[in-house]
Amino acid sequence: MRSDPTPLAPQDQTPSRSTDRGKRLHALRGRRGGDRGALVWILPLLALAVGFGTYWLLVATREKPQTRDPVVYSPFVRVMTVLPQDLRLTVVARGTVAPRTESDLVAEVRGRVLSISPQLVVGGFFAAGDDLLRLDDREHRIALQRARANVQLRESEARLASAEARRRRQLARRGAASASDLEQFESRELVASASLSEARAALEQAELDLERTVLRAPFEGRVRERNVDVGQFLSPGDKIGRVFAVDYAEVRLPIQTDELAHLDVALDTAGFSGGIEGAEVVLTGRLAGRDLRWPARLTRAEAAIDERTRMLHVVARVDDPYALGHSTPMAPEAGSAAAVEPGTAARSGGDASAGGMASDRPTNGVVLEAMQEGTVPIPPRPRVPLPAGLFVTAEIQGRRVEGVYVLPPLALRDGGKVFVYEEEEAAELEDAQVEELGYLRVRDVSVVLRDRERVVIDAGLEPGERVVISPLRIHSEGMRLRTVEAEVR
Numbered sequence: 431m432r433s434d435p436t437p438l439a440p441q442d443q444t445p446s447r448s449t450d451r452g453k454r455l456h457a458l459r460g461r462r463g464g465d466r467g468a469l470v471w472i473l474p475l476l477a478l479a480v481g482f483g484t485y486w487l488l489v490a491t492r493e494k495p496q497t498r499d500p501v502v503y504s505p506f507v508r509v510m511t512v513l514p515q516d517l518r519l520t521v522v523a524r525g526t527v528a529p530r531t532e533s534d535l536v537a538e539v540r541g542r543v544l545s546i547s548p549q550l551v552v553g554g555f556f557a558a559g560d561d562l563l564r565l566d567d568r569e570h571r572i573a574l575q576r577a578r579a580n581v582q583l584r585e586s587e588a589r590l591a592s593a594e595a596r597r598r599r600q601l602a603r604r605g606a607a608s609a610s611d612l613e614q615f616e617s618r619e620l621v622a623s624a625s626l627s628e629a630r631a632a633l634e635q636a637e638l639d640l641e642r643t644v645l646r647a648p649f650e651g652r653v654r655e656r657n658v659d660v661g662q663f664l665s666p667g668d669k670i671g672r673v674f675a676v677d678y679a680e681v682r683l684p685i686q687t688d689e690l691a692h693l694d695v696a697l698d699t700a701g702f703s704g705g706i707e708g709a710e711v712v713l714t715g716r717l718a719g720r721d722l723r724w725p726a727r728l729t730r731a732e733a734a735i736d737e738r739t740r741m742l743h744v745v746a747r748v749d750d751p752y753a754l755g756h757s758t759p760m761a762p763e764a765g766s767a768a769a770v771e772p773g774t775a776a777r778s779g780g781d782a783s784a785g786g787m788a789s790d791r792p793t794n795g796v797v798l799e800a801m802q803e804g805t806v807p808i809p810p811r812p813r814v815p816l817p818a819g820l821f822v823t824a825e826i827q828g829r830r831v832e833g834v835y836v837l838p839p840l841a842l843r844d845g846g847k848v849f850v851y852e853e854e855e856a857a858e859l860e861d862a863q864v865e866e867l868g869y870l871r872v873r874d875v876s877v878v879l880r881d882r883e884r885v886v887i888d889a890g891l892e893p894g895e896r897v898v899i900s901p902l903r904i905h906s907e908g909m910r911l912r913t914v915e916a917e918v919r
Contacts, residue, residue: 504867504910508900509851512835513893517886519692519828519879523683523744527715527751527820529674531649537664538642541565546660550671554653555754563645563658563670570640577629577636584626591615591622651675652752679751679816681713681726683824684741692828692879706731711746715822717814724748724816728826746824751816834878835887841899842885848873849898850891851911870898870909 545564549556556562598615602608656671658664693706711726726746735742816822841848850871875890891897898911 504912505902506912507851507898507902509896509913510837510841510899511894511896512837512891514833514835516830516832517834517836518830521685521689521692521826521828523685523824523826525681525683525746525822525824527679527681527713527748527816527818527822529651529676529818530678530680530747531651532654532672532674533648534672535562535645535670536666537565537645537668537670538666539565539570539639540663540665541567541569541643542663543658543660546658550653550656552653552656555676555752556647556651556653556673558647558650560647561644562647565643565645565664567640567643570636570643574633574636574640577633581626581629581633584622584629588619588622588626591619595619645670647673649675650677650754674818676752676754677750679748679818680729681746681748681822681824683744683746683826684736684739685744685826687735687740687742690742693826694829706744710827712825712827713746713748713816713822714825715816715820717817717820722814724751724822726824744826746826748816751818753815831878831886831888833888835891837885837887837897838899839880839882839885840901841897842875842877842880843872846874846877848875848887848891849902849905851896851898851913853896868911868913870902870905870907870911872905872907 542565543563544566547556547560547562548554549560550562595612595615595618598612602612651673654672654674658668658670664670693709706728707730709728711728713724713726715722715724726748728744729747730745732743732745837848843849850873851868852871853868873890875887878886878888880886
């Protein structure tokens with residue numbers, strides 16, 4: 431017999447409901463995953479579409495670029511017209527005026543200072559042989575008297591010894607005296623003669639010491655310093671003062687060895703003195719608020735080049751630097767650079783230098799002076815002394831060069847080139863100036879010398895050519911240039 435099915439309890443139906451809910455959740459998650467996969471493909475495509483659309487819009491709406499004619503770089507430059515000139519080279523150096531002789535005055539004998547000459551003061555002048563100082567000579571006079579008395583005594587002894595020796599020789603010839611006695615008296619004669627010579631030398635020394643109690647000037651000069659005063663006791667070797675000669679002064683001038691080419695120097699002459707001796711020099715120094723000039727001449731060159739500076743020193747001589755009129759000055763030639771009134775003020779305007787580059791002040795290195803016929807002499811003025819220790823600038827007159835061109839230093843490019851302005855055409859501007867158009871030409875030149883003020887060229891340029899003297903940051907052969915009447919006069 432079949433029994434009825436037993437009804438399920440409520441708790442037995444729970445697993446079936448959970449399974450249905452899980453299936454529904456799984457299906458829902460599957461649908462969401464599919465939507466995400468579609469978005470991964472759709473979004474990039476959409477971004478590309480937006481990008482292409484934006485690009486097309488920009489291309490379609492952009493303005494066409496304006497076209498311009500190319501601009502030719504043609505800078506404005508300054509030029510100067512060059513003409514050949516005849517010049518005299520001048521080597522410029524600097525040095526300090528020094529006396530030709532400077533000595534220390536020292537005491538030669540001992541004694542107390544009795545008197546001092548009024549000239550023996552710092553800055554005082556004196557002549558050769560002047561009495562500068564006097565010592566107490568009483569002690570030396572006493573010594574002189576003793577020396578004279580000693581000479582008289584030794585003379586008497588010498589006469590007596592000589593007489594005895596003669597008698598012994600006579601006795602020896604007659605056989606009345608032995609040879610030993612003769613030798614003894616002859617020896618005494620020699621001793622007496624030597625003692626007499628010694629006494630006479632002591633007398634001369636005493637006379638000399640007495641003479642040295644008066645200090646006399648060894649030369650014409652001036653006092654630099656004094657170290658003694660009246661009443662001071664001096665011993666031999668004590669310093670009295672320092673003096674220097676004033677007959678002529680010297681200036682030691684260093685010059686570059688390359689600058690010897692600008693002087694008439696015979697390089698095969700020992701000491702380079704062949705063309706240096708007698709070269710005219712003009713010294714310029716500032717004194718009493720004025721620039722003054724003194725004529726001088728080179729007297730010699732030192733025998734060796736300085737190993738430290740690699741420079742050669744030459745010496746210039748200035749006669750009668752203190753204008754005392756006691757020495758004969760070297761006479762410069764008429765119209766020469768050295769024919770200036772010593773100690774007169776330098777002309778403020780200066781001569782117009784070559785190429786229109788005027789300069790009133792001397793510079794280091796080599797400078798130039800235009801050679802002019804009939805130079806107007808400087809009016810005579812009161813002579814101003816050239817004191818020792820003054821720092822001066824020396825312009826040494828060198829050799830003459832002909833047919834050279836003088837340019838400012840900026841005109842020289844790359845060490846040996848210049849830029850020449852080649853004119854093409856001209857156009858009138860609104861302000862009535864003339865704008866010139868031309869081309870740049872690079873020219874190799876031969877440089878004679880170069881310093882901080884100018885450059886001298888002897889080959890590579892033609893008369894009347896126009897040289898660029900302004901800086902160019904960019905340059906090339908044939909480049910267009912413009913200039914508005916910028917010539918340097």
